[in-house]
Amino acid sequence: MKIVDIVEKTVSLKSDIRNAYVDFSQMTCSVVAVKTDVYVNGKQVIGYGFNSNGRYGQGALMRDRFIPRIKAADQNQWIGEDGFIDPAKVNKSMRVNEKPGGHGERSVAVGTIDMALWDALAKANQVPLWQLLADRFNAGKADHKVFVYAAGGYYYPGKGLDALKEEMKGYLNLGYDIVKMKIGGESINIDKERIEAVLEVVGDGQRLAVDANGRFDLQTAIAYAEMMKPYDLFWYEEAGDPLDYQLQAVLSEIYPGAMATGENLFSVQDARNLIRYAGMRSDRDWLQFDPPLSYGLVEYFDTLKMLQELGWSPRRCIPHGGHQFALNIAAGLGLGGNESYPGVFQPFGGFADNTQVEGGKITLPDAPGVGFELKSTLWNEILKDL
Numbered sequence: 001m002k003i004v005d006i007v008e009k010t011v012s013l014k015s016d017i018r019n020a021y022v023d024f025s026q027m028t029c030s031v032v033a034v035k036t037d038v039y040v041n042g043k044q045v046i047g048y049g050f051n052s053n054g055r056y057g058q059g060a061l062m063r064d065r066f067i068p069r070i071k072a073a074d075q076n077q078w079i080g081e082d083g084f085i086d087p088a089k090v091n092k093s094m095r096v097n098e099k100p101g102g103h104g105e106r107s108v109a110v111g112t113i114d115m116a117l118w119d120a121l122a123k124a125n126q127v128p129l130w131q132l133l134a135d136r137f138n139a140g141k142a143d144h145k146v147f148v149y150a151a152g153g154y155y156y157p158g159k160g161l162d163a164l165k166e167e168m169k170g171y172l173n174l175g176y177d178i179v180k181m182k183i184g185g186e187s188i189n190i191d192k193e194r195i196e197a198v199l200e201v202v203g204d205g206q207r208l209a210v211d212a213n214g215r216f217d218l219q220t221a222i223a224y225a226e227m228m229k230p231y232d233l234f235w236y237e238e239a240g241d242p243l244d245y246q247l248q249a250v251l252s253e254i255y256p257g258a259m260a261t262g263e264n265l266f267s268v269q270d271a272r273n274l275i276r277y278a279g280m281r282s283d284r285d286w287l288q289f290d291p292p293l294s295y296g297l298v299e300y301f302d303t304l305k306m307l308q309e310l311g312w313s314p315r316r317c318i319p320h321g322g323h324q325f326a327l328n329i330a331a332g333l334g335l336g337g338n339e340s341y342p343g344v345f346q347p348f349g350g351f352a353d354n355t356q357v358e359g360g361k362i363t364l365p366d367a368p369g370v371g372f373e374l375k376s377t378l379w380n381e382i383l384k385d386l
């Protein structure tokens with residue numbers, strides 16, 4: 001199995017939505033196709049990848065550094081005993097001559113290409129990615145039903161409480177049991193009203209998660225924690241800057257409910273420091289490391305190994321991203337679940353067209369690879385012409 005070409009392009013994710021830190025009016029996304037010399041039933045095996053939302057497209061880094069390194073390498077070094085490419089070896093080749101630390105943007109470029117490599121490998125093996133991962137790395141044990149929560153509740157121009165409540169009702173009607181909303185983009189008093197409005201819809205704090213997107217300083221994070229304590233929420237996500245481990249540690253001492261963070265940590269080293277120094281509690285907190293943003297699935301394997309060594313179960317991991325790649329990983333490696341974007345970041349957010357949410361869980365399709373071809377808008381509008 002050889003790579004014969006790599007194609008990348010940048011597409012728009014423009015939207016009127018905003019969270020506490022970012023508006024998405026100029027947001028972009030990188031899309032990649034890794035073309036191979038393998039044919040299955042007369043059709044060329046092509047793997048596809050894209051970066052998760054919230055980080056801009058990384059085309060320049062791919063064109064200047066990572067794709068040229070792949071093309072210049074001796075591909076024989078990547079071939080495993082089965083005759084197929086080993087994505088871990090390709091990943092290593094991409095990262096030659098990269099200095100340690102400072103993982104912010106290059107990790108996204110590498111992770112996007114890594115996604116395409118895994119899609120191609122599973123297609124070449126003619127199995128779904130979740131099954132390939134279970135067979136190779138999880139003793140054949142896959143979760144055929146995966147917990148998903150509906151992420152939304154963004155700030156929209158002119159969107160009041162009634163519109164927010166209708167949005168959340170829509171998610172419940174789709175079969176989701178747990179929903180997530182943004183906080184930190186308005187005053188604490190306005191956010192309190194927004195939280196209480198959503199609680200009127202979902203009926204129980206354990207059905208609502210909130211996400212501050214790293215907006216708060218310590219004083220504000222504590223003020224929100226005190227305000228939200230009586231609600232017993234499903235989680236309080238990313239209160240402060242992702243690298244402010246002390247803030248997270250102090251917050252864990254005064255907030256008894258579950259907290260979640262990790263989507264903006266892009267290496268196993270940063271993840272390890274979070275566990276060491278941020279006061280995260282393995283019995284209740286959630287870890288949201290996002291493989292396409294953090295050097296790919298190859299790095300995620302190392303992160304999971306580190307977590308287990310430090311006493312954390314993979315079941316405490318729910319990746320950020322809300323797409324099919326993370327869903328395959330959650331199913332194949334036995335994670336705690338996956339994020340879902342039923343109404344935003346289209347056509348990248350969400351899953352295969354025929355996927356039904358029942359009781360807050362979904363069943364994965366049996367299509368080879370990640371299954372991008374089963375999401376018609378993504379396939380027809382973005383991927384098929386790469």
